[in-house]
Amino acid sequence: MSSTALAPAPAGTDERLTGVPGEPLAHRRYRRMRFIRRFEETLLQLFEEGALNGTTHACIGQEADAVAVTEHLADGDHIFSNHRCHGHYLAHSGDALGLMAEIMGKEAGVCRGMGGSQHICAPGFKSNGVQGGIVPNAAGIALANQLDGDGAVSVVFIGDGTLGEGVVYETLNMAALWRLPLLVVCEDNRWAQSTPVAANLAGDMAARFAAFGVPVREIDSTDVEELSTVAGEEVAAVRAGDGPRVLLIHTYRLCHHSKSDDERPQDEIDAHWLVEPLVVHGRRLDGADRSRIDDEVEAALAEVVATARALP
Amino acid sequence: MIFAKELNDTLRGALTGDRRVVLLGEDIADPYGGAFKVTRGLSTAFPQRVRTTPISEGAIAGISAGLALAGYRPIAEVMFGDFLTLMFDQVVNHMAKYQAMYAGQATCPVVIRAATGGHRGYGPTHSQSLEKHFLGVPHLRVVAASLYHDPRTVFADFLGRDEPVLYVEHKLLYPQHLTSPVNGRVGDLIAGSDASPGALPTIRLSAVPAEDCSVSVLAYGYQAHLAAQVIERLAIEEEIFAELIVPAQIAPMDWAPVERSVAVTGRLVTVEEGADGWSWGAEAASVISRRLFGRLDRPVDVVASDATVIPSSKTKEAAVLVGSARIEAAIRAAAN
Missing domain, CATH: 3.40.50.920 (Rossmann fold)
Incomplete structure (x- = not known):
């Protein structure tokens, strides 16, 4: 797949965060993942300083999923995300200032400070903090797309923990019956808050979707290139009108669930830091390019934070 | 004309007048036409926009909410109002929240129609009037069908506004005749x-x-x-x-x-x-x-x-x- 087939950087955003025109696709992917990583690390630091109110759920370790899937979406497509939505939103929109201002509770925030970290709305994107309920909402958007006949795709991001909610299965059934253009991206990060998947989930995860006749594409990877390839195929199949599909990504959340709640085994976490998305993909860039991109992201984010802090 | 037929005529008018109107509900398709026959004939006339669903109230409400977010005007039927409990999360944490929590960037104008009330011998789980549990949910309107309010006027109001609304229809109204005020x-x-x-x-x-x-x-x-x-x-x-x-x-x-x-x-x-x-x-x-x-x-x-x-x-x-x-x-x- 050529880079021109992938979604361009959103207009009006800082290209140091979303992609510099003409740079190789590998650079742009690294840049976008680095942007999401550093945005969230910055958030956690701001919480430590007491500069932020409430809570947040970082996707550190899962950035490749967001970048890979959103690359294949077009104007008219819609993403519904969950409590852990920053990566999806930033990959979709590049709107660092809008999200930072929102989490800071500023009037200039993307939802004027009403939504905060997990209730985001912007063109082509929404998120909500209650598990499960966003799946039928995304299916309803898919039904609207089907009625409109516009070829648009509705994507919903869920996690392994969401699979405990009954309405997910009600919706899978109806989406399959009605052949809705819905892509469910299930990010299995192996922990639902503090509970390991083994204590939460009986049987086989993929079989839960397959039971409804919904095709499941399963991948265990933190490699943005691999993920982008399969995400592109899944989005294309949904767009072709073949009905709903599931992209099941086995990944890992490197940080705590929200701010400081982590009782997971340290050796398990340490092992996953060795194969996290920036490490895996970063090897494809030479050191000078990585450093330059890192510096550009850092400078751009510093401006975002300074600008957001100064907002009323 | 009895109230059930007035409602049927109202819904037919809504489907005819506005291509954004979509009806979802259990057993609402022909030839059955709904447990109380309110939707009889509508799926034949509008097969794409009048859809019978599985027994899945949560998804009926949630899909309706998604349709509404995407600009449609869904009208969801709840066969027995007792089953509104199965929609409560969607009503409270989704459809009634979206407009305000997204700072007005989205609207979620779902109409939920529920057949409520007793005096029919249907017993503990098919006779209740559970609307009090929905009163006071911020940004949700609750409207009760009555013989003094023409449903055409009521639905014109629903479809002309952006808030979600729960419309409770007492079952014993269905066979009654509408008695809107005439000449005072x-x-x-x-x-x-x-x-x-x-x-x-x-x-x-x-x-x-x-x-x-x-x-x-x-x-x-x-x-x-x-x-x-x-x-x-x-x-x-x-x-x-x-x-x-x-x-x-x-x-x-x-x-x-x-x-x-x-x-x-x-x-x-x-x-x-x-x-x-x-x-x-x-x-x-x-x-x-x-x-x-x-x-x-x-x-x-x-x-x-x-x-x-x-x-x-x-x-x-x-x-x-x-x-x-x-x-x-x-x-x-x-x-x-």
């Missing part, structure tokens, strides 16, 4: 209509002019139909004159017509079929007591059904639910 009268009763700003009109019924009434009665839905019969009978047989106030929208409430009536009578009886306690009538008592404290002749009387399960047995059910006898007793007591 409903049958032998004098009828007035107050344009409630931001809500549908509130209807006032009385046997004599309102200024000659000694009791105000506040009721909605099927219970308003029963109350109208009671106030007419009491006027003729006992010369007890009550003014009946029938809002369409029961939450948020326009209290102004109630205040105006109670300012004259000094006495208020509220009537609802839902279980007693923490109810619409309790809210009315709170509001009217605060606003008209010095002008009340007696405490507000709240008439509601017993706070227990609704029995299947006909005689036991009648003993638990509000009916004409309880309404009459309360009005008589208030008039003394």
